[in-house]
Amino acid sequence: MTDDRLLLDVRDLTVRFPTSDGVVQAVSDVSFTLSRGETLGVVGESGSGKSVSNLAIMGLLNRQRTAIAGEVLFQGRDLLTLQSEELRQIRGKDIAMVFQDPFACLHPMYRVGAQIAEAVTAHQNVSKTRAWERAVELLGHVGIPNAKSRARDYPHQFSGGMRQRAMIAMALVHNPAVLICDEPTTALDVTVQAQIIELIEEVKREFDIGVILVTHDLGVVAETANSVMVMYAGRMMEYGPAREIFEQPQHPYAWGLLDSMPSVERRLSALVPIEGSPPSLLAPPAGCPFHPRCRFRFEPCPTERPPLVAPVPEAHPDACHLPWDDKVREGSKRSVVQIGDAA
Amino acid sequence: MAFYIARRLFWTLIVVAAVIAITFVVFYLLPAGDPALRFAGKNPNQTELDLIRHRLGLDQAWYVQFGKFIKTFFTGDQYGWPGLGYTFAGQSSVLHLILERAPRTLLLIMGSAILWLTTGVAIGVISAVKRRSAVDRAAMGFALFGISAPVFWLGLMALYIFWRQLGWAGGTGYVSPVDSVTGFFSHMILPWVVLASLYAAFYARMTRNNLLETLGEDYIRTARAKGLSERRVIFKHGLRASLTPIVTMFGLDVALLVGGAVITESVFNIQGLGYLAINGALTQDLPTVLGVVLLAAVAVAVMNLLVDVLYAFIDPRVRYV
Numbered sequence: 296m297t298d299d300r301l302l303l304d305v306r307d308l309t310v311r312f313p314t315s316d317g318v319v320q321a322v323s324d325v326s327f328t329l330s331r332g333e334t335l336g337v338v339g340e341s342g343s344g345k346s347v348s349n350l351a352i353m354g355l356l357n358r359q360r361t362a363i364a365g366e367v368l369f370q371g372r373d374l375l376t377l378q379s380e381e382l383r384q385i386r387g388k389d390i391a392m393v394f395q396d397p398f399a400c401l402h403p404m405y406r407v408g409a410q411i412a413e414a415v416t417a418h419q420n421v422s423k424t425r426a427w428e429r430a431v432e433l434l435g436h437v438g439i440p441n442a443k444s445r446a447r448d449y450p451h452q453f454s455g456g457m458r459q460r461a462m463i464a465m466a467l468v469h470n471p472a473v474l475i476c477d478e479p480t481t482a483l484d485v486t487v488q489a490q491i492i493e494l495i496e497e498v499k500r501e502f503d504i505g506v507i508l509v510t511h512d513l514g515v516v517a518e519t520a521n522s523v524m525v526m527y528a529g530r531m532m533e534y535g536p537a538r539e540i541f542e543q544p545q546h547p548y549a550w551g552l553l554d555s556m557p558s559v560e561r562r563l564s565a566l567v568p569i570e571g572s573p574p575s576l577l578a579p580p581a582g583c584p585f586h587p588r589c590r591f592r593f594e595p596c597p598t599e600r601p602p603l604v605a606p607v608p609e610a611h612p613d614a615c616h617l618p619w620d621d622k623v624r625e626g627s628k629r630s631v632v633q634i635g636d637a638a
Numbered sequence: 639m640a641f642y643i644a645r646r647l648f649w650t651l652i653v654v655a656a657v658i659a660i661t662f663v664v665f666y667l668l669p670a671g672d673p674a675l676r677f678a679g680k681n682p683n684q685t686e687l688d689l690i691r692h693r694l695g696l697d698q699a700w701y702v703q704f705g706k707f708i709k710t711f712f713t714g715d716q717y718g719w720p721g722l723g724y725t726f727a728g729q730s731s732v733l734h735l736i737l738e739r740a741p742r743t744l745l746l747i748m749g750s751a752i753l754w755l756t757t758g759v760a761i762g763v764i765s766a767v768k769r770r771s772a773v774d775r776a777a778m779g780f781a782l783f784g785i786s787a788p789v790f791w792l793g794l795m796a797l798y799i800f801w802r803q804l805g806w807a808g809g810t811g812y813v814s815p816v817d818s819v820t821g822f823f824s825h826m827i828l829p830w831v832v833l834a835s836l837y838a839a840f841y842a843r844m845t846r847n848n849l850l851e852t853l854g855e856d857y858i859r860t861a862r863a864k865g866l867s868e869r870r871v872i873f874k875h876g877l878r879a880s881l882t883p884i885v886t887m888f889g890l891d892v893a894l895l896v897g898g899a900v901i902t903e904s905v906f907n908i909q910g911l912g913y914l915a916i917n918g919a920l921t922q923d924l925p926t927v928l929g930v931v932l933l934a935a936v937a938v939a940v941m942n943l944l945v946d947v948l949y950a951f952i953d954p955r956v957r958y959v
Binding site for chain 2 (some may be wrong): 304353355377383384385386387388391392394396399400401402403404413414417450451462467
């Protein structure tokens with residue numbers, strides 16, 4: 296993969312929310328890259344910092360009430376140092392985002408077509424008629440039948456899947472280089488979920504863009520992602536090519552996620568939930584943040600935070616103290632053969 | 639939509655009729671004294687009292703009088719339609735009296751409503767956008783003052799400062815704009831501002847809270863994600879969604895003031911409808927009270943209908959069947 300295909304280079308992204316109760320350590324030292332044609336799956340439980348990282352990249356966090364550190368290099372420019380006006384010009388044009396709940400993300404009082412047309416005129420000096428035509432064209436492109444008349448509908452006249460399609464159409468207005476999808480299917484019916492994921496994949500191939508797919512559905516990640524980042528308590532636990540992560544997961548948290556994932560082959564009784572719940576980000580545990588819930592914890596875990604490094608040169612980086620032999624043994628027990636190997 | 643409005647108008651009629659009936663009942667079942675006594679002079683004898691009662695129509699049962707009132711209303715009297723009868727004191731036309739007083743109250747409400755709506759919403763928006771800043775705190779301090787300060791005190795202070803001390807505004811009383819435009823404005827400016835300050839304070843707080851709530855919605859984040867300017871995000875996406883409760887309040891507030899701006903009218907000696915109603919009640923002049931109550935009830939009903947129709951334009955999810 297050549298360097299000119301590199302879109303995003305995120306280095307040590309750290310997000311803190313000062314509150315009256317203390318500082319929320321929402322995201323800590325997150326680093327990853329995204330290239331054209333790549334789908335990066337970001338997985339983890341709720342509150343693991345997945346969404347916040349993406350909002351930080353989009354510049355959608357309130358700068359007055361958030362402390363953001365690190366670098367977000369987009370085609371060489373650090374987005375975190377840009378003025379809000381410069382950032383606004385990138386937002387929705389070069390980097391676009393699709394959100395979790397399509398029921399709440401469209402303005403209830405404006406026509407769907409008008410909301411997409413507005414995205415056109417936000418970055419392009421074209422007439423309203425031209426913008427509307429572009430909206431209709433995109434709605435048709437994402438698979439809305441009778442796009443011309445449906446564009447005049449209000450969001451409440453759309454089904455959940457159609458709304459998410461409309462959101463994707465809105466994101467595609469300016470052929471963005473990066474498409475961030477924050478749990479795009481969580482609020483949808485299972486049958487619709489597959490269609491939306493399929494649509495995102497089509498869009499990625501057609502426009503040759505980079506996709507960040509945030510989800511807690513490992514099945515979706517297994518089908519579409521080229522690389523995977525496992526997050527927990529605002530930190531990266533494991534990061535590597537999707538094939539490796541599913542064939543040879545290295546981190547106990549990733550094992551836990553895989554053990555708790557239902558599948559056709561696995562009976563419900565065979566599911567093993569991860570005991571406990573994610574820690575408070577106001578006072579995350581010392582050492583490894585996962586150690587209170589980890590079945591494999593041993594003496595260094597509560598005190599020393601494991602760095603994110605590759606345990607052996609041929610492996611991908613993880614943040615765990617366990618010896619490599621243990622990782623190989625436990626990981627291979629959970630090996631998943633990828634269904635649609637994108638790589 | 640047309641059917642909806644027709645149905646609403648029908649119900650409006652019933653509500654207004656009920657309000658009038660209740661006014662009758664209250665007047666007769668909770669008497670503060672015999673109205674006839676007021677006109678009979680000192681030491682009246684029974685014959686004189688009966689005569690007066692008969693002349694005022696008070697010797698009939700309240701429902702008979704109610705029926706007559708309704709009948710006159712629809713058929714009209716010598717002063718035209720709708721017939722509202724004659725005052726007990728002086729036997730002059732109630733319709734005539736109301737037509738004379740209504741413009742004062744309506745002009746008071748209109749000027750004041752424009753003032754409070756514009757300033758209230760503007761202050762609310764600024765407060766919400768600059769949340770927790772000095773501007774916000776000052777604005778909310780003003781709001782607290784406006785809500786807490788009694789209108790009669792505020793009115794008297796305004797008169798003292800801007801009329802007696804500074805001489806910037808005209809004094810009390812009402813000057814018709816037909817007679818003198820400048821006189822009209824210089825006499826109305828203080829009542830407008832004083833009446834508006836109370837409502838502006840409410841509207842500022844309501845706008846601020848609604849807008850802050852709306853700005854936390856997901857579709858506002860979508861608007862920002864599209865790359866819209868902050869101005870457009872707030873005014874086009876935020877304000878529109880926060881407008882519905884304000885429209886409701888505005889309609890009701892304006893309607894209630896038709897018969898309810900008594901204190902402002904009294905302090906500034908404007909002698910509008912509220913003043914008329916209070917005077918009517920104090921002198922037990924039933925026809926006058928009925929006339930104002932009728933007008934106020936119609937105002938409330940019509941404004942409510944207007945608000946409902948406006949809703950459909952603001953929010954497409956509202957559709958009437």
